Amino acid sequence: MIDQLLRAAALDSKAWPFEEARKLLERVKGKKHPMKEVLFETGYGPSGLPHIGTFGEVARTSMVRHAFETMSDIPTRLLCFSDDMDGLRKVPDNIPNKEMVVQHLGHKLTTIPDPFGKYESFGHHNNAMLRRFLDAYGFQYEFASATDYYTSGRFDKALLRALACYDEIMAIMLPSLREERSQTYSPFLPVHPESGVVMQVPIESRDVEAGTIVWRDPQSGKTYETLVTGGNCKLQWKPDWAMRWHALDVDYEMSGKDLIDSVKLASRICKVLGSPPPDGFNYELFLDEKGQKISKSKGNGLTIDEWLTYAGPESLQLFMYSKPREAKKLYFDVIPRAVDDYQAFLDAYGRQDLAQKLANPVWHIHQGSPPAPEVLVTQQDGRTQVVSFALLLNLVAVANAESKDVLWAFLKRYAPQVSPETHPRLDAMVGYAIRYFQDFVKPQKKYRQATSDERQALEDLSAALGRLPKEATSEQIQQAVYDIGRRDPYKTVQKDGSVGVSLAWFNTLYQVLLGEEKGPRFGSFAALYGIDNTRALIGKALKGDLG
């Protein structure tokens, strides 16, 4: 049972998943008979591995689905439909055994041997990759294979209907095609009974009663009569989409804006077949840092794995939630912001009223039950403080942290009661920050070469550190740093007449040893980093191995 207050707030919310869900509510009202279920569909072309757009589509559809479930008691299903009966047109770059796969161009993906050698076919392999990936995120969905649906006869009735509507479908499709293509176009693609190739050939005649089409093999000149049912024929893409909507009663499917015209055509065909086309909307495409569309074939932009190398899945979900109708650049630089925005939303959630909560992305990311934020410290006035990713990146850069231990030592100094056990998500974020630092920050660092004076001072510092006991405190180390610095040109005279050390000495340390303009208190750094490590760092800097 859905709480009535929650339902009322959902019906009133302006957050986009609720706006979408209300469209579905209108659709339900428009039906004469009470609907048994509402079906959501996402499509997947398994000629390659799942990419970040696939993730976005499933994530966003799931958000609409959950919003709808908050508004209505009608059951819902999400069908992830894989078009694995498609003929392979191009051999993907990122697979092994390409020379084997190239022998099977034009064949159904589910009849091509798996180049990875693990599954029944290439199509099965890619389907398995999709499912593994969707399962990893805990998406609730049902998987559907086009090959299964076609061969099992599940589409037969709709296919015969499409055959009966052949002229109307052609009348819709032909004006959208160029002259040359329209000569050979057919909505039905017969599977060649001998070669297994999915044929793109004109239909010479058809028999609606028998449920067959007649076509000619352009190479042999031989004609064939093929059943449109039972998996002997596949539909060309756009009519296929329409037939599927009709056959399965799909209520909701979203797609990228590059498919706007295709959705229009398929919707018209769907109506001809006798069904209302699904609701949905066209989301904007993701761009790479240069503003170009991200596509599988180009291999530009970010992959899911790359995102998950530097941040958790929640931040990626937030990115997918935000502004689906705006083209957004998707590359490494957006990750820290997404992580920190996610934390800010999570932190705010507990303080918000119901209407605000429903407009908060974390409500949609976590199906209405976001986890509690991991608070680092609670201040006297009750305000809480969480560690931002930006902060961690800064810390990891100046501390030259290469392991979680070093970073945790800094964190614990600030909040002693916090540990990886009490704050597992923070611990994960520490790991992400270190990777981000290693891959993006460290290569950008500019280590200055030591001058001969500086070289002498650094050698003396290393020697002084070597004389300290292993368990020397940060204060003792800091004292040693000062003692070494009390020499020309760093020596200064303090107001009280004592000898001090100028800023230049510390700047030298950071520029030469850490490649930074600023840094942490050096004694603290050396104590946490380890005296031996610090001496090794000095040694490397003097040998010129850092820059």
Place this chain on the structure above:
RNA sequence: GGGCCCGUAGCUCAGUGGCAGAGCAUCUGACUUUUAAUCAGAGGGUCGAUGGUUCGAAUCCAUCCGGGCUCACCA
């Protein structure tokens, strides 16, 4: 040519009818033995332009200017 998106501070962007905001950057001050995951403060905008609706417009409508993406092969 059709469609879609964008234009708000130096930069990146929030902000869908009610006093123009955040982060970063810049500047000032305090504090620490002179080093900052410190604290306090400041400067900085004709919200692309014009017209309209409204008591009230960055926000809604129309037109225009500028920038960009996408489709018109295949999926």
